[in-house]
Amino acid sequence: MDPSMEHLLARKKSSRSSSRTRSSSASSQTPSDQKPREEKSAPYRDPRYETLLNTKGVFLDTCDLDIAVESKNIPETLLQGNQTVPESTIFGEHQFEYACRNLQGRNEARIIQDISRLLVPSAETFAMLGSKHLEKVIESVNEGWNNCIPLTGTRPQPDYSVGFRREAFSNEQLDKLSPFIGNWLSGDLSFFMATYYMYFPFLSCEVKCGAAALDVADRQNAHSMAVAVRAIVELFRLVKREGELQRQILSFSVSHDHRMVRIYGYYPVIDGKDTKYYRHPIYTFDFTTLNGKEKWTAYHFTKNVYDNWMPSHFKKICSAVDQLPSHLDFGVDPLAETGLSQELESLSTAASSDIPLNPAEQQVATPDSSLCGVGAAKRPKKDVCGIASDCSRSVTVNHCASCLNQINAHPASFNIFASRPLR
Incomplete structure (x- = not known):
């Protein structure tokens, strides 16, 4: 086996953390895939968390060279592509103003309940309503990415995220990925997984209350989507095609509260074996102004990611997976x-x-x-x-x-x- 592949092999959970779990009392245990919202956000509230991300090669800024020419038109295309919007919602002409006033001072759970899916619509719902190309994706809601290898000691737990389901890949592709996925049922950690059922995530959404809290959401999204970009880079590095990804947008995030939306894209800057991850600002806006002129902008953007960007992204992933060796030589007898x-x-x-x-x-x-x-x-x-x-x-x-x-x-x-x- 190529020594350069070894660090990408699936990893067992540490026995120390497992023993801590077993020793916890039932009354004090919190399901690790649903930490309380306050607890999961706590590390990101510290402004120094951005510095910590910097030490891991993640920057909440653009690089000097900006995104590649091939990615220059992506943000505008995704923002301007029109999509059919749902009817009979609180974003209706006569309900919108009241709905916005009604969310003033409300907590995150209420904001998620009332408007999150009107800003970042559900990919799985579209699939159930007939969008066949979305049957290959799967979403998570406030679930910890327990099967990923985080960049810091804090594992990502987006309010909403989208990636590819296991069934999207052929049996041959899954066989080729298996050394890097490991025993996902028992919780092995992988560069290519988020949860045990989600491979190669590409979109995350975080919801907060108040403008200052959006900075916290941005840090959470930056960590999650840097993990997502890293997965693609490491996959392509395995087949010596990482140069194709240079400064290409490979994932997206949306941070929002009851009135503001921030949309970003994430891309790698690759220098040999060293990779840094940067954030490209796509659009920041207040959807409550001008009588809600832009209330559907985030919805259009997200749906265009699903319809126009995701299919080619998936084909790119599959092309790299197909090039992985069928039988890796681990140096021991079969x-x-x-x-x-x-x-x-x-x-x-x-x-x-x-x-x-x-x-x-x-x-x-x-x-x-x-x-x-x-x-x-x-x-x-x-x-x-x-x-x-x-x-x-x-x-x-x-x-x-x-x-x-x-x-x-x-x-x-x-x-x-x-x-x-x-x-």
Whole structure:
């Protein structure tokens, strides 16, 4: 396997964070995919968070060279393309002014309830209403991106986000992605996933109360969409096509409150192995002025992202996935040849009862999490092989899956030998 791919392999959650989850009492646990709104926003309220993002290569500003020529027309095209808007809503001619007054001083939950989907419409709803091209996308609402590798210690949790569902990819494409996705059911962390069901996100929305709070929303969106852009860059780097992405807009965000909307695009600046992520301002406006002249602007923009930008973006992703090698060489014998395949299949079935399917049992791990975590076995052990490493650990069948991940990542560090035949 190309050493340049190793850092992109899926990562196990740290055993330390898992043990913290198990030790938490039921009364004090908060589902990790739905942190309270105040809690999830807390780190971003500090203006120094922008400096932290800077240290990770994320800048809430444009680069000196600005976006590439190929992306110059994208913002204007997405803003000006007309779309059919829904009827009988509070954005109607006779209801709009009252609706805006009614939201003065209300909290974020009320703003989301009343107007968020009129500014950033639901992709899945369009799919259910007949937009076949949107059947490949999936959305999340206030769900933690528990399967992503965050850029900071805070995992993203957008109020609304859109990416691609697993079913959008063919079985062959999923096989090629599998080393980088890992065991998504058990919460492996990946550069290419947001939640366990969302691949390659491309749109996020954050909702706040008051103009000052929109700066907080912008920081949240910047983190989320930098993670999204990084996924595309790392995918294309795997097939040595990252140059195609230079300063190209690869994701979008919308920040809004009860009257203001800020729309941004995000793009990478690639210099060899180093990548920085920048933000391009697309449009900022007050949709309540001029009798609501621009009340549907964000709606048009978002729908145009779905209809006119997303399909070509997805084709670009698929073209890179198709170029990934079908069978990566990890430097160890195939499972079928070692006699472990059936044992590991049985192990996977038996271990499924231990998989934390309840989001409350999941915890996010920082990007430097170990590639595998070997803990104490809970079921009777059955020795099947031995691995000589620095600490000369013996390995049981309960640990084989985790250890194989470690071998895959660092094959030169291990000597593999048979302990005794399998029965």
